[in-house]
Amino acid sequence: MKVTVLGAGYMGSAVTFPLSQNKIEVNLWGTWLDDEIIDFCEKSEHPKLQKELNPNINFFRSRELEKALHEADAIFIGVSSEGFLPVYRKLLKCIKGSIPIFTLTKGLIEEAGDIFTISSIAEKIYNKNIGNDFIWTSIGGPVKAVELAYFVPTFSIYASKNKKAKQISNNFNTEYYNIRQSDDVLGVELCSAFKNVYSVSLGICDGLYKNYKEGQYHNFSSILFNQGVKEISEIVKNFGGKVSTAFNLAGIGDLYVTSQSGRNRRFGELVGRGVKADEAYHGMLLEGDIAEGYRTLNLGHKFVKQQSLLKKTPLLNSLYNIMYNFYDPERELLNLLKIIK
Amino acid sequence: MKVTVLGAGYMGSAVTFPLSQNKIEVNLWGTWLDDEIIDFCEKSEHPKLQKELNPNINFFRSRELEKALHEADAIFIGVSSEGFLPVYRKLLKCIKGSIPIFTLTKGLIEEAGDIFTISSIAEKIYNKNIGNDFIWTSIGGPVKAVELAYFVPTFSIYASKNKKAKQISNNFNTEYYNIRQSDDVLGVELCSAFKNVYSVSLGICDGLYKNYKEGQYHNFSSILFNQGVKEISEIVKNFGGKVSTAFNLAGIGDLYVTSQSGRNRRFGELVGRGVKADEAYHGMLLEGDIAEGYRTLNLGHKFVKQQSLLKKTPLLNSLYNIMYNFYDPERELLNLLKIIK
Numbered sequence: 183m184k185v186t187v188l189g190a191g192y193m194g195s196a197v198t199f200p201l202s203q204n205k206i207e208v209n210l211w212g213t214w215l216d217d218e219i220i221d222f223c224e225k226s227e228h229p230k231l232q233k234e235l236n237p238n239i240n241f242f243r244s245r246e247l248e249k250a251l252h253e254a255d256a257i258f259i260g261v262s263s264e265g266f267l268p269v270y271r272k273l274l275k276c277i278k279g280s281i282p283i284f285t286l287t288k289g290l291i292e293e294a295g296d297i298f299t300i301s302s303i304a305e306k307i308y309n310k311n312i313g314n315d316f317i318w319t320s321i322g323g324p325v326k327a328v329e330l331a332y333f334v335p336t337f338s339i340y341a342s343k344n345k346k347a348k349q350i351s352n353n354f355n356t357e358y359y360n361i362r363q364s365d366d367v368l369g370v371e372l373c374s375a376f377k378n379v380y381s382v383s384l385g386i387c388d389g390l391y392k393n394y395k396e397g398q399y400h401n402f403s404s405i406l407f408n409q410g411v412k413e414i415s416e417i418v419k420n421f422g423g424k425v426s427t428a429f430n431l432a433g434i435g436d437l438y439v440t441s442q443s444g445r446n447r448r449f450g451e452l453v454g455r456g457v458k459a460d461e462a463y464h465g466m467l468l469e470g471d472i473a474e475g476y477r478t479l480n481l482g483h484k485f486v487k488q489q490s491l492l493k494k495t496p497l498l499n500s501l502y503n504i505m506y507n508f509y510d511p512e513r514e515l516l517n518l519l520k521i522i523k
Numbered sequence: 524m525k526v527t528v529l530g531a532g533y534m535g536s537a538v539t540f541p542l543s544q545n546k547i548e549v550n551l552w553g554t555w556l557d558d559e560i561i562d563f564c565e566k567s568e569h570p571k572l573q574k575e576l577n578p579n580i581n582f583f584r585s586r587e588l589e590k591a592l593h594e595a596d597a598i599f600i601g602v603s604s605e606g607f608l609p610v611y612r613k614l615l616k617c618i619k620g621s622i623p624i625f626t627l628t629k630g631l632i633e634e635a636g637d638i639f640t641i642s643s644i645a646e647k648i649y650n651k652n653i654g655n656d657f658i659w660t661s662i663g664g665p666v667k668a669v670e671l672a673y674f675v676p677t678f679s680i681y682a683s684k685n686k687k688a689k690q691i692s693n694n695f696n697t698e699y700y701n702i703r704q705s706d707d708v709l710g711v712e713l714c715s716a717f718k719n720v721y722s723v724s725l726g727i728c729d730g731l732y733k734n735y736k737e738g739q740y741h742n743f744s745s746i747l748f749n750q751g752v753k754e755i756s757e758i759v760k761n762f763g764g765k766v767s768t769a770f771n772l773a774g775i776g777d778l779y780v781t782s783q784s785g786r787n788r789r790f791g792e793l794v795g796r797g798v799k800a801d802e803a804y805h806g807m808l809l810e811g812d813i814a815e816g817y818r819t820l821n822l823g824h825k826f827v828k829q830q831s832l833l834k835k836t837p838l839l840n841s842l843y844n845i846m847y848n849f850y851d852p853e854r855e856l857l858n859l860l861k862i863i864k
Contacts, residue, residue: 324745335860336742360860400783401677404665408776429770435749442741519676519701
């Protein structure tokens, strides 16, 4: 079996470990932003994961997409949400159809003023360009890429409506990488997108209080965590996903892992310490780190607003006020406490 | 208005802050284990909270219970679950009835081989000794006592079936202490008891991995956190509480705060590092710190087993095996991953 992974950042590269351990032939293709990463990987270790990838992996640079996809039995997409559409459109020019696509990309996509989940825009474009044999899996659940690369026991949620995709994904399990299947593609996608947004609130709480309260502000952060779970469940329910998806690994679990460490949390910490959100975001970007929650907040806020759901998502609204209207983070979060039940 | 607080440990003492700020006259009574604490409080600061209590508080030593209760309009019980019955029985000898009782005690109680929630044993004893005018509130939600004492914004859940109790508790709100009412006494009690048990699992994970993985094991700990929430919701549902209680502040919120820091987590860390659970528990006890989760695990395991519910609580079962049958913590938790969905 041969799998092509698109995107050599954190997640695309990390998933090559369970794939390689299953004796799957892996082609790792880097986008036009990843050529340097591929250089490093060929010589020594992956610069972000700080670990050598499996020596049997075939590396491909951005210009070599067609070659990278040659005879692939399945494709993983591991690029950022911002990179998704350009990479996906290039991909569709190189494939014929009926090939299972697994995506690790999390977030929402705006096109022509409308906002889409990744699977929905992907299916739309696929049907227009290839046909009606779209075989899709959205991957969610509590997975930090670095930890996956270091074989920390992990649960990953593979959401698909397609039998063939489910069968294939059974080949990716390892001793430490435990795949759990779900039918709720929309629910898993919404959880994955919005947990990046809500985890920022835990970071903000850290930024506000960590330095002078020595970790003694969890009465407050627990309210934000709990509210995040509640709002994710409301969003999932409203858009037609399953509430039980939010109250399980894809929701609670993933919000927990994302709240404990990582880029979105770090971004929130900067905001809590008084850095303006756009400056914090672009500062991190210069170091090659994308805080997905920032961009997803903007799209997610519109997405939720279109459905008149904002009254059920007051924390989302507060985060939007803090990050896009530059409200004072502490005052805004304290005001929030008067509203939520 | 006058309130008598029974127990001068962490939680009993911490709740005096919002009470005092509401100009309520507070009598703080220390149990026979608290006489030394009362000495300290009179002279300077509370030795556990490391903060002076409000100067208007009246302090009472263990022998002065009757005096402490004189003309009280409401009673708070803030002792440990182990201390509950002895204190409660003494209390009932000193009061006449129709007095609202608010309890901060969390856990389960064993009497004559049967296991009870605190409200149920309290009502049974009350009805037998006083009459049928039992006015009860169980307090839950994500509240670390130390943080409450330091005015960290806090949500507290007051669960009662009694109108008068609800009216009175509206007097305890402050700017930082936000009381939310619930009718689900049983659900809140079960959440409060079992979150102490499940938070130990997060501590074990820390103990196993913190020193050599530098915080990079949250893929694993998020599975335990998520499973804890799921099992708490199963327990609540099975015994007749509301699932929505578990998926809100009393469940998710309280498990989160208890998992981030505190005695149960610290206890779990010791177990994860290889200390036998009984030794870890008694070692902490010598320093005056009770890890409630240890004892509640024992009672909770019997409680759940009686209802043949153990197949739905595999993490509870693993924790029992680790702490009461001395199974290897890492092996037991890794085995758990093969079972849970």
